[in-house]
Amino acid sequence: MRKHPVMSGLLLLVALGFVFYLIFYRAGVQTGSTGTKGFSLNDKIGVLPIEGLITDSFKINQNIDEFAQDSSIVAVVVRIDSPGGSVGAAQEIYDAVIELKKKKKVVVSMGSIAASGGLLIACAGDKIVANPGTITGSISAIMQxxxxxxxxxxxxxxxxxxxxxxxxxxxxxxxxxxxxxxxxVQELVDDIYNQFIDVIVRDRKLPREQVETAPRAGCGNSGWARFFRS
Structure with a gap:
């Protein structure tokens, strides 16, 4: 009996849809309870985007905690595309990533920019990777x-x-x-700057003199990322 081409096409689409359903079901792609700020892929790798000006740490740290508690996630990619922001918020996220690193492997991926507070958070990762055009650096503090x-x-x-x-x-x-x-105010700014230096020296295992001679202000390309990578 000759098969109807339309019916055959529909059956093929249904079969493909079922296959894709099984793939994504097994993959277990999910979002954190706070929305799209974090998700896990294949129940093995978590991705945590940190984007834009850093003004608050609450939602990001909620997602970090979710990843830490999820035994199916073995590693987390922290994707940073941020020029920095609030010192306190960046430090809270940094501390949360440090705690996460005690349970999971953490790799930091720098996007277009990962400067100032974005760089501070990046220092918490086990590894840092960047694009050739990534803008990073700006080891400094400012109050206006x-x-x-x-x-x-x-x-x-x-x-x-x-x-x-x-x-x-x-x-x-x-x-x-x-x-x-x-x-x-100058003493306060200098204290924040020295805290930044302490983080880089401790986490990236670099000589303090080498870090202190780096430009305090401004940014560089991914050569800076190689400078901080260990």
């Missing part, structure tokens, strides 16, 4: 304060401050920073 005093004078705005201590309004946009306040 706007001074609107002269502008406000032009529109007749004055500020009256009542404070409990001499430095309570440090960084206020209503006035110029005093030399004593500038020294306090």
């Amino acid at each position: 304060f706007a001074n609107l005093e002269e502008l406000l004078k032009k529109v007749g705005v004055k500020s009256s401050v009542v404070k409990s201590g001499p430095y309570k309004d440090i960084g206020s946009p209503m006035r110029e920073m005093t030399p004593e306040e500038r020294l306090i």
